[in-house]
Amino acid sequence: MVATQGPGGRALSNTATASVRVVPDALFDCTDVIGKVYDDRNANGVQDEGEPGIPNVRIATVNGLLVSSDAEGRYHIACAAVPKEGTGSNLVLKVKAGDKVAKDQLLGVIDSPDLRARLAQEQSNADALRTEALRAEVDGREQRAALRSSYENAAIDLQTARNDLERQTKAYEAGAVAGMQVEKARDALEKARITAAHAKDGLGLKDDSLKFELQAKQQALQRQQLLVKDLQRQVAELELRSPVDGQVGQLLVAERANVNAGTGLLTVVDLSALEVQMQVPESFARDLAIGMPGEIAGNGRQWKGLVSSVSPEVVNNEVAARLRFDGATPDQLRQNQRLSVRVLLDRREKVLTVARGSFVEDGGGRFAYVVQDGQAVKRPIRLGAQSLSKV
Numbered sequence: 001m002v003a004t005q006g007p008g009g010r011a012l013s014n015t016a017t018a019s020v021r022v023v024p025d026a027l028f029d030c031t032d033v034i035g036k037v038y039d040d041r042n043a044n045g046v047q048d049e050g051e052p053g054i055p056n057v058r059i060a061t062v063n064g065l066l067v068s069s070d071a072e073g074r075y076h077i078a079c080a081a082v083p084k085e086g087t088g089s090n091l092v093l094k095v096k097a098g099d100k101v102a103k104d105q106l107l108g109v110i111d112s113p114d115l116r117a118r119l120a121q122e123q124s125n126a127d128a129l130r131t132e133a134l135r136a137e138v139d140g141r142e143q144r145a146a147l148r149s150s151y152e153n154a155a156i157d158l159q160t161a162r163n164d165l166e167r168q169t170k171a172y173e174a175g176a177v178a179g180m181q182v183e184k185a186r187d188a189l190e191k192a193r194i195t196a197a198h199a200k201d202g203l204g205l206k207d208d209s210l211k212f213e214l215q216a217k218q219q220a221l222q223r224q225q226l227l228v229k230d231l232q233r234q235v236a237e238l239e240l241r242s243p244v245d246g247q248v249g250q251l252l253v254a255e256r257a258n259v260n261a262g263t264g265l266l267t268v269v270d271l272s273a274l275e276v277q278m279q280v281p282e283s284f285a286r287d288l289a290i291g292m293p294g295e296i297a298g299n300g301r302q303w304k305g306l307v308s309s310v311s312p313e314v315v316n317n318e319v320a321a322r323l324r325f326d327g328a329t330p331d332q333l334r335q336n337q338r339l340s341v342r343v344l345l346d347r348r349e350k351v352l353t354v355a356r357g358s359f360v361e362d363g364g365g366r367f368a369y370v371v372q373d374g375q376a377v378k379r380p381i382r383l384g385a386q387s388l389s390k391v
Contacts, residue, residue, distance in 0.1 A: 140210035
């Protein structure tokens with residue numbers, strides 16, 4: 001609101017602004033839903049004559065509440081869940097579980113009409129404040145120009161009064177005019193001096209006033225811009241983007257579901273940090289050390305690995321250890337996939353490695369049968385390092 005000098009004229013007062021926000025009344029904030037289940041025989045979406053209501057139909061709400069239709073097919077849901085400000089009304093997913101995603105890739109969008117409408121409203125308020133600040137700057141320059149013109153005119157009048165007093169004084173000394181003319185010229189000079197001094201002081205005060213007024217409008221604009229920036233951040237957060245290069249793990253909500261603030265939506269697995277966990281018998285765990293080389297096998301392929309951690313806790317006579325890939329993580333793997341792992345605890349040259357068999361337990365591993373020329377020949381052996389699958 002601003003006072004002007006006639007319709008469309010110059011502003012005569014400061015501009016008053018106010019932001020009005022419409023909020024739900026607490027008494028009517030709880031929404032009720034009333035409906036009817038009927039036999040739409042002609043499939044036109046309207047209950048016509050001869051289309052009876054269907055009783056005892058169970059209806060489920062998004063919160064899991066179950067209601068049943070009455071004898072005429074009518075039902076009533078008290079305080080039904082409806083979207084509110086700051087709550088996404090619809091979730092649209094752009095990916096599925098198991099999809100490979102890149103960093104900053106769009107995963108889904110939460111539609112919040114209230115938040116977007118508020119952003120548009122506050123942006124409009126910011127534009128109005130920007131226009132007012134520019135108008136105040138123009139009006140300030142116009143008023144200052146008018147005051148400077150008044151001050152310059154007063155300065156000219158002062159100089160004119162000085163010149164007139166000088167002329168009257170000379171004329172009086174020459175006997176051409178009476179002394180009253182000199183006094184009159186002296187009074188006019190004093191009046192012109194006072195007027196010029198007031199004009200100068202008024203120009204300085206107006207400069208300070210215009211400066212403070214413009215500063216206040218600019219600060220109001222800055223506050224509004226900060227509010228708009230915060231709303232833009234909230235709207236941008238409605239777009240779900242992948243934080244890392246990885247794979248979509250689990251979808252925690254259904255498509256087109258109503259979601260509240262802080263609700264988990266989906267998980268993204270960082271494949272670059274993927275590690276393989278293995279359970280090692282306690283008897284072998286003492287020989288494990290971080291950095292030991294190993295082999296990881298799966299999907300018909302093998303990859304080199306390194307022991308990255310060994311748990312100090314023993315559970316069911318086993319110790320948990322982890323291997324990380326020595327190099328780039330393969331793309332074919334996924335979370336919770338079962339793989340085969342082999343860790344090299346010791347390396348010896350010129351030894352024979354065979355699959356672990358019954359000969360290890362039979363006879364204490366002191367002899368084995370070797371097939372030679374179609375006959376099994378018993379030979380003494382000496383076992384070295386052993387694993388669960390090889391000797």
